[in-house]
Amino acid sequence: MGVLGLVIVGTLFVAYDLGSSFLLPACQLTETPPEYSPDKKFYYLSRVLKCADATQSRAELLMGASGKSDKSVVLELGPSFKTLRASWQAAPPELHVQVAASAVVKRSPPQGDLPRVVVTNP
Secondary structure (H helix, E strand, C coil): CCHHHHHHHHHHHHHHHHHHHHHCCCEEEEECCCEECCCCCEEEEEEEEEECCHHHCEEEEEEEECCCCCEEEEEEECCCCCCCEEEEECCCCEEEEECCHHHEEEECCCCCCCCEEEEECC
8 A cells, every 4th residue: 555545544534533523423322121011012112312412312212012023103302301201001001101391302103002102291
């Protein structure tokens, strides 16, 4: 590899390093284990993207049916999201969620036969 090749490789490395440090925020994605309804037919889990730049942080609450791989996003939460509490209520199964109303970016109805989601302020 000649000098020109080394210059190009060095330039690309510096550009990548600067871009990943400044242009793309350092983020970490976590997913909670599923929490099952009392009858074990349904579950919910949350996915949280925490970023060094808090304005890029997001969270989702997903719901699914046991034995099926597809999940439905029922709540999308924005950067103002701090805490999310969810619990199952039996007969009929409902998912009760406590989250600040200002944090809710989008609320989608559960798909198919998934139970109702009740959202309240903490």
